[in-house]
Amino acid sequence: xxxxxxxxxxxxxxxxxxxxxxxxxxxxxxxxxxxxxxxxxxxxxxxxxxxxxxxxxxxxxxxxxxxxxxxxxxxxxxxxxxxxxxxxxxxxxxxxxxxxxxxxxxxxxxxxxxxxxxxxxxxxxxxxxxxxxxxxxxxxxxxxxxxxxxxxxxxxxxxxxxxxxxxxxxxxxxxxxxxxxxxxxxxxxxxxxxxxxxxxxxxxxxxxxxxxxxxxxxxxxxxxxxxxxxxxxxxxxxxxxxxxxxxxxxxxxxxxxxxxxxxxxxxxxxxxxxxxxxxxxxxxxxxxxxxxxxxxxxx
Ligand SMILES: [Zn+2]
Numbered sequence: 001x002x003x004x005x006x007x008x009x010x011x012x013x014x015x016x017x018x019x020x021x022x023x024x025x026x027x028x029x030x031x032x033x034x035x036x037x038x039x040x041x042x043x044x045x046x047x048x049x050x051x052x053x054x055x056x057x058x059x060x061x062x063x064x065x066x067x068x069x070x071x072x073x074x075x076x077x078x079x080x081x082x083x084x085x086x087x088x089x090x091x092x093x094x095x096x097x098x099x100x101x102x103x104x105x106x107x108x109x110x111x112x113x114x115x116x117x118x119x120x121x122x123x124x125x126x127x128x129x130x131x132x133x134x135x136x137x138x139x140x141x142x143x144x145x146x147x148x149x150x151x152x153x154x155x156x157x158x159x160x161x162x163x164x165x166x167x168x169x170x171x172x173x174x175x176x177x178x179x180x181x182x183x184x185x186x187x188x189x190x191x192x193x194x195x196x197x198x199x200x201x202x203x204x205x206x207x208x209x210x211x212x213x214x215x216x217x218x219x220x221x222x223x224x225x226x227x228x229x230x231x232x233x234x235x236x237x238x239x240x241x242x243x244x245x246x247x248x249x250x251x252x253x254x255x256x257x258x259x260x261x262x263x264x265x266x267x268x269x270x271x272x273x274x275x276x277x278x279x280x281x282x283x284x285x286x287x288x289x290x291x292x293x294x295x296x297x298x299x
Contacts, residue, residue, distance in 0.1 A: 001285065002128045004091040006030040008120030013111065015103025018077060018190065019065060021208035024099035028115060031092040033126035036250055037085055039068065039075045043098040049073065054082060054095075056248040056271040062264035064205050066245055076101045079264065080190075083244030084112030086252070087181025088121060091128055107189035107213035108229075109240055113182050127285040133255030134281055137274045139266060146242075146259040146270045154253055156246075158239035159260040164193060166217050170235035174243065185243065187229045188236035191215035194223065242267050249275060254284070 012027040031038065037054040044050040049072040052058055060074060061067035067076035081102050085093060087109065095102075105111035138147035159171045174185055192200065192209075194216050200206040206214075215233060216223045230236050242259055245267035253274075259266065274280050 003123040004033045004126045004128045005089050005121050005123055006032075006035075006092040007090065007116065008122045011115050011119035013103065013105070013115055015105050016208045017099065017101030018104035018107070018208045018213055019205045020076075020099065020101045022099055022101070024097055024101060024103050026103055027096040028119060029094040029096065030122075031094045033092060033124045035092040035094070037082065037090070037092070037247070038094050039078070040094055040096045041073050041075065041098075041100070042096045044073060054078060054248055055250045056268060056275065059248060059268050062268050063203075064200065064264075066248070066264045066268070068248075074100060077104065078102050079241050079244035080104075080107075080109045081112050081244070082247045083181070083240045084109040084116060084186065086243060086247040087176065087186060088113060088116045090116060090121065091251075092124065104190070104208060104213045107215070108237070109186040109244070110182075113186045129251045129283050129285045131249050131251050131253045131255075131275070131281050132284045133253065133274065134279065137270065137277070137280055139269050139273055140260075140262070144261040144266065146257070146262045146266045148253065148255045148257045148270060148274055151254060151256040155256045156239055156243060157256075157258045158235055158242055159258075160235045160238050161261055162193070162234075164217065165219070166221050167193075167234055170232040172232060172235045172239050174239050181243075185236050185240045188233045188240050189213070189215050189229065191217060191234045191237055194218040238262075246271065251283070 007030045010029045014025045016023055039052045041050040052068050052070045058068040060069040065077040066079045067074055133148050133150045136149040154176055156174045161169045211224045222228055245264055249271055
């Protein structure tokens with residue numbers, strides 16, 4: 001049995017929202033077993049209306065980022081933090097924000113992994129539940145698609161294929177281990193093509209975007225002075241986004257996910273199709289094994 005985990009202590013950071021361009025203070029707090037990941041808008045009056053569970057049924061927008069809401073309030077750009085929490089094996093945490101967007105930091109998940117590692121991770125006195133995929137689910141068409149198939153553990157293949165000389169076709173395979181998220185995906189930054197910038201700004205998005213938090217790909221390569229962190233950084237970032245979005249299943253998925261030319265909208269659609277079909281999955285680890293003694297239970 002694998003125990004649930006949370007943070008050992010609270011930790012915080014401050015940054016700007018990549019879409020809002022507003023300064024936001026974020027605090028990550030430990031939470032009891034079974035809590036899951038819950039966002040709290042600390043800028044709003046106390047009460048349940050400022051709490052938003054990070055689960056797929058609360059997704060309200062997937063344009064250029066993943067936004068969750070509870071009918072009264074919302075939080076956007078949660079995907080990189082969700083990927084870091086998934087990659088570090090954090091089952092339970094409360095994320096407090098004094099604004100409506102998770103800070104973008106450097107555009108990757110690495111600063112969040114650093115925060116989580118600084119706070120420390122503790123095992124809890126409850127078994128981790130996982131979503132076991134029982135039959136394949138596939139959405140999309142020949143050009144863009146996302147699928148999940150039964151497997152003993154989670155893996156993700158992500159293909160991108162841009163009509164751009166510097167991007168073209170890239171494919172990455174991610175299999176989580178204790179360290180693989182940190183080394184293989186966490187440092188991959190948000191990217192866009194130089195030709196996309198005008199349209200993003202015209203849509204009222206990306207107001208906080210800069211070369212400090214976004215890889216901008218021009219005709220001759222990245223405009224960022226230091227270039228890329230991985231040769232296939234863009235495909236790795238797409239995998240990071242997908243991994244973060246899939247954590248809105250509410251538990252890790254035991255299955256192989258393969259996506260091609262997809263984004264937040266299709267990641268969400270896959271969760272809806274999979275979890276909306278009671279014969280396509282089941283929850284494992286619901287029973288606690290006798291004799292289990294947690295290393296350091298906090299609740
Ligand atoms: Zn992203």
